[in-house]
Amino acid sequence: MAAVAARELRDGEVVFVGIGLPNLACNLARATHAPNLVLVYESGAVGALPERLPVSIGDPALVTGSLMVCGMADVFQSLLQNGRIEVGFLGGAQVDRWGNINTTVVGPYERPEVRLPGSGGAAEIAIHARRTLVVSRLSRRAFPERVDFVTSPGHRIGGRSRAELGMPGAGPVKVVTDQAVLEPDPDTGELVLAGVYPGVDPDAVRSCVGWELRARPTLASIEPPTPEELRLLREVLDPRRIYLKG
Amino acid sequence: MAAVAARELRDGEVVFVGIGLPNLACNLARATHAPNLVLVYESGAVGALPERLPVSIGDPALVTGSLMVCGMADVFQSLLQNGRIEVGFLGGAQVDRWGNINTTVVGPYERPEVRLPGSGGAAEIAIHARRTLVVSRLSRRAFPERVDFVTSPGHRIGGRSRAELGMPGAGPVKVVTDQAVLEPDPDTGELVLAGVYPGVDPDAVRSCVGWELRARPTLASIEPPTPEELRLLREVLDPRRIYLKG
């Protein structure tokens, strides 16, 4: 997933990085085709060059040798709300048919079955980043027809579009999973199957999704990670396999 | 005037300092009875210990060796609007019966006879400082019944009190001139004669004021500068007589 997500990043872009796979993807991109990627962390580290794999978005390694450290009021107002963040990464316990993401609760808010951490910066990233990339492992639990709670709005919320709701950003342009890549239908914003990993049966993907998953007329076959990408991920970026589950 | 104003400052207070006489008064107070006065300049220098007489509120000597330098958004929001400034100094071309001050225009705004610099921070200082001290030379031109333009509101504006207008600060508690000291009447807020300098005839003061100047039942006689105050002012604080007109 990290390698597939990394390919979505263009050199020189300003990216709002989350911890875990997004961080791996960004550092892989920097090590390969996008050396000038500017990594921005919600903690206030800008242009970080982490010398070790950061274990939190506030890791001291993100500060040492960075281009700028600013307070969080500047992060959210002058960078994110200002429209300076070109790509935002999102992940979540639930991603639904319209790309809405839930990181708040499984079950009802007042009496949840599982209480998740909540928004953090995810609500405003989903609203303001010029575009977002969603990274999530495919499973029926994780891809319901409708999320229990909209933490991060996608393309259609209660029947209303992002434009109607006045959201500056374009929303999720790709949902990268461990088996396939979903993309919003240009007209409706509904997530459709855009491509599968080598050897993955589209019907297997459909069985992991809680709605009638439509597909693009022609499915892209997604390039597996190159040996070089694998080497960087496994030997350089995450040698202790903290985030690489394989 | 500097010496008389200096005596109004209490040790440890946080003072919003203007350039010129207010700066002299604050540094005289620091050199005498108020060594712990915290000088705040609208330029963002906090706890300045100027090694030379600052010639502007942004003088580099206010930065070197200060306790904190902050941006102007912090000066006006976190310090002034937050209510952390205990004393503010104001001066102006015109001071009226109610302690309103004009530093904007003489004559009509659209076609002024004399265009003055304008508010700078004076409007918000008058509104937010816990109390203000006004320093101005006495003259009929400078003390009209009504200012041509209210830049800094005093105790009564168009008949309305500070409380009615919702101003956090107490407004001008003293108007220090070169002949006398005026104070607001506790009930009406109208400026009345509170004290005269040695040898000054109250009627001489009245003739310099554009309204029927009332007086306190008993006038305070204002102590002239002590030899030590004069020495500090003339030899240490303003040896080149930049602000001391005598």
Place this chain on the structure above:
Amino acid sequence: MSAGSKVATMRDAVAELVRDGDTVVIEGFTHLICFAAGHEIIRQRRRDLTLCRLTPDLIYDQMIAAGCARKLVFSWAGNPGAGSLHAFRRAVEGRGGPPLELEEYSHFGMVGRLSAGAARLPFWPMRNYMGTDLPTANPRIATVECPYTGERLAAVPALNPDVTIVHAQRADAEGNTQIWGLLGVQKEAAFASRRVIVVVEELVDQRVIRADPNRTIIPGFIVDAVVVEPWGAHPSYAQGYYDRDNEFYLGWERISRDLAALAAWLDTYVYDVQDRGEYVERLGGLERLRADTRVSAGVNYGF
């Protein structure tokens, strides 16, 4: 210029400045989280506190477990990079533990609340929350109409805590405080607060502060007490002093899952220790976390 010293022990500072029922902010985003103050509040058995932080982190999970909290105001309640805050989850999921009232925002919302508090404004405007379920979960998230465009923006209410506790690398005895590395929202939290406690790794002569005034985040005249508490932010970190103790964060997952283990941990490392020094001793010292040296060059303040 040197007003009276505000240096106090943690015990005295908390006894005097943190009261039952207070709204308390212990800020520091990943960096400089003042666990030392949280533990003293637990030891002094403060109750009915409204605890506010963007990321409750382990410190509020511990305070919730110890029964200090009536309410939690927050935006992200996880164990950063490690898992869940189980005392928090038990309370919210109704699986035992004291009940806990929630008031939930996003990070931007919490930053806005403290910015409004620091500016002494009643609200803070932002473009946010459209399409999310947060305003439904938290009716205090409102809207405000722009007087120029007529558009409706989101608004959050000011947060003005009774007491804010900020950990910093250094301060002088008057409380003039300098922080570098991640700044979080400490400045806003301190200015928004009625009372302020600054806890530092090092107490320095005022000359050190005056030699680099651009590094000062909090001026002494808004500070009520200065507590000198080396290692006071462990298991979080202090840039230039010590690294984050990730093993501790990972280990908390196991401890906080198990009520008995959690109670035992609080006994051993909080209730049964006199102060921070003894806490560090029981951990066998923390030298393994001592930071390496990457000293920046100075800049010229001459004129």
Place this chain on the structure above:
Amino acid sequence: MSAGSKVATMRDAVAELVRDGDTVVIEGFTHLICFAAGHEIIRQRRRDLTLCRLTPDLIYDQMIAAGCARKLVFSWAGNPGAGSLHAFRRAVEGRGGPPLELEEYSHFGMVGRLSAGAARLPFWPMRNYMGTDLPTANPRIATVECPYTGERLAAVPALNPDVTIVHAQRADAEGNTQIWGLLGVQKEAAFASRRVIVVVEELVDQRVIRADPNRTIIPGFIVDAVVVEPWGAHPSYAQGYYDRDNEFYLGWERISRDLAALAAWLDTYVYDVQDRGEYVERLGGLERLRADTRVSAGVNYGF
């Protein structure tokens, strides 16, 4: 990480990024006022500019005299510590000189306008202006209703300039910019602007910036051009580089009072010089203003 260099000459930067009719901000409160950019704008005979600054200072007085300005947006129009801006006064008092439209605020109002611009909000709320005549003189000062208390606060509209010019002590070739000493509203102005020119005393290797990231005020990715112009802020000052030229400020009183003297000054020091180097030459060098050395100690960024 090192994107393309943005280093340009002042001539090219102004030619490309400052256009007739633009709304222009040259910020710097007493400190770091970029006279070098103002003079190049005069030389290139830009017209119909809306000039915005808290304190127009000598630089805008010169640009007004040279006919660059259609409108002035400001909060304090004096010659700091020295007297009046006479080109400005002539225009406003109708005593000759090109007409000049005014939009007047207080300092707080201007700071709020740029803060709103930097946050991409349409307005900024504040407690201000009650009892003053400023809202009458400037109807753009409005009020906004608090959604929680119902009280009416003052509001100022966002200011989003076409181009902002900031002078700084140092930056790298990508425009990552560091400032110390007085910070004014430069950060807000840069983030509020469509285009940004950074003018520096020194171009430094990116390693210098990365060695002390807390000093960075403006990140390179919002900067369009980096101009290296030593002494570029004269007669204002650059902390650690050179002092304010007070004799120049005092002398401006006499020059600006007299149309002929002012025209002659512009010819000699602006129109007839090629660039900043020649300007400094004609002044006989500025070594007398060179700052003394008061270097701060570094701090440890290790972990």
